[in-house]
Amino acid sequence: xxxxxxxxxxxxxxxxxxxxxxxxxxxxxxxxxxxxxxxxxxxxxxxxxxxxxxxxxxxxxxxxxxxxxxxxxxxxxxxxxxxxxxxxxxxxxxxxxxxxxxxxxxxxxxxxxxxxxxxxxxxxxxxxxxxxxxxxxxxxxxxxxxxxxxxxxxxxxxxxxxxxxxxxxxxxxxxxxxxxxxxxxxxxxxxxxxxxxxxxxxxxxxxxxxxxxxxxxxxxxxxxxxxxxxxxxxxxxxxxxxxxxxxxxxxxxxxxxxxxxxxxxxxxxxxxxxxxxxxxxxxxxxxxxxxxxxxxxxxxxxxxxxxxxxxxxxxxxxxxxxxxxxxxxxxxxxxxxxxxxxxxxxxxxxxxxxxxxxxxxxxxxxxxxxxx
Amino acid sequence: xxxxxxxxxxxxxxxxxxxxxxxxxxxxxxxxxxxxxxxxxxxxxxxxxxxxxxxxxxxxxxxxxxxxxxxxxxxxxxxxxxxxxxxxxxxxxxxxxxxxxxxxxxxxxxxxxxxxxxxxxxxxxxx
Numbered sequence: 001x002x003x004x005x006x007x008x009x010x011x012x013x014x015x016x017x018x019x020x021x022x023x024x025x026x027x028x029x030x031x032x033x034x035x036x037x038x039x040x041x042x043x044x045x046x047x048x049x050x051x052x053x054x055x056x057x058x059x060x061x062x063x064x065x066x067x068x069x070x071x072x073x074x075x076x077x078x079x080x081x082x083x084x085x086x087x088x089x090x091x092x093x094x095x096x097x098x099x100x101x102x103x104x105x106x107x108x109x110x111x112x113x114x115x116x117x118x119x120x121x122x123x124x125x126x127x128x129x130x131x132x133x134x135x136x137x138x139x140x141x142x143x144x145x146x147x148x149x150x151x152x153x154x155x156x157x158x159x160x161x162x163x164x165x166x167x168x169x170x171x172x173x174x175x176x177x178x179x180x181x182x183x184x185x186x187x188x189x190x191x192x193x194x195x196x197x198x199x200x201x202x203x204x205x206x207x208x209x210x211x212x213x214x215x216x217x218x219x220x221x222x223x224x225x226x227x228x229x230x231x232x233x234x235x236x237x238x239x240x241x242x243x244x245x246x247x248x249x250x251x252x253x254x255x256x257x258x259x260x261x262x263x264x265x266x267x268x269x270x271x272x273x274x275x276x277x278x279x280x281x282x283x284x285x286x287x288x289x290x291x292x293x294x295x296x297x298x299x300x301x302x303x304x305x306x307x308x309x310x311x312x313x314x315x316x317x318x319x320x321x322x323x324x325x326x327x328x329x330x331x332x333x334x335x336x337x338x339x340x341x342x343x344x345x346x347x348x349x350x351x352x353x354x355x356x357x358x359x360x361x362x363x364x365x366x367x368x369x370x371x372x
Numbered sequence: 373x374x375x376x377x378x379x380x381x382x383x384x385x386x387x388x389x390x391x392x393x394x395x396x397x398x399x400x401x402x403x404x405x406x407x408x409x410x411x412x413x414x415x416x417x418x419x420x421x422x423x424x425x426x427x428x429x430x431x432x433x434x435x436x437x438x439x440x441x442x443x444x445x446x447x448x449x450x451x452x453x454x455x456x457x458x459x460x461x462x463x464x465x466x467x468x469x470x471x472x473x474x475x476x477x478x479x480x481x482x483x484x485x486x487x488x489x490x491x492x493x494x495x496x497x498x499x
Contacts, residue, residue, distance in 0.1 A: 027436070028409055031409055031410045032409055032410055032434070032435040032436060033410040033412075033435065034410075036435075232409070232435060232436045235436070236435055236436070299413055299457070299458070300413065300415070301412070301413050301433050301438075303438060325435060325436070326412040326413065326433070326435050328435070333413075355415075355431065
């Protein structure tokens, strides 16, 4: 099992540690409800060092990433300083991973990938570095991939007071950094790459730093009032904000238009990219399955894998819950579910089958909660 | 260290029972509520339901986890703690008192002797 540079800090703080994607990660400290509240009302801190970080550089790096990702990397300014959400897709359109592409400069990028997909993504990236090169040999030697996951740490600072907290420790005006902007910044004496990104539906930043400086940076953020939060709170917060999670809302058998991610796919991108032809056709094709939000009418809690039925219908399910939880903000069960298009309109009543009993729910607008 | 009152009986699946003549009060242990985290939902049986030993009598859920509740002993449900609905945190705050779940009229009170005593349960949870 792998450990992040903050493992000992988590243990000392009394976190409950669980295995996650090959890492020993904190699932909670004092409690998921308490941690969710910290992020919604103050500042929460997340160790997300388990997420994969791959540096891509060289003269061919822009063309290479244009081919590998579905969003348009050329929309990021040449000089760097901006990030974009994107996807790796198979040629058949299925999603290999959802990623964030951080542009550092003309020929330099960092790709952040899901921990659970890091090995697969690296193999995919290396494979296509070769096949990409075959069409233009000059680029081959000029796309350099470096997995920096073990040399760096990644700390997310999230919540309505996150910007103020980091600003007080930083050499720059953090509020001036636009959403999805990034810049080199010194925070609490530590050299970081600061990005105004996150996965909670709140404002905040994510800080990349060197492994050996992570502990000091984390402690400085805690001392300023940041509340350490675990993966439990992170999952609940992202679901309230309807942010999709790989393996739940998407996988290799689901294409972006079935995962509410059509906006990410730039079929108008001039250059060719993996999945382009199929995705262009899918874009205008009628959808059979749609990802929707569900809010329970009663108190029962929907969970991943539970069947969704049309009320008063026979046995056949019309959908399946992809993620479900108790929502501290809504104070009831919420879910995302993939349902037949006929049952996808907001307000449509459905039943969720929970332990052999049908519980009434309603298709709800997404996100359930939004504060940025 | 979690609390394990000496005068209760316990199961390996972390339920407790408190005997009062031929009636038993049942809930989950302090250790169980700690493991689950913030409890936000509990599903309990109707009064009148007849339980056999090891029957699933309900479900308790935290934000992230779902856990079945098992009947430690056979009997008929005579009372359900309705006050837990909407106030499930009582199970976290007071697992042995206001967090009780059901009362059961026992088929055979002598069966209770085969349940774990406090010392055995403590060693079961490594304390």
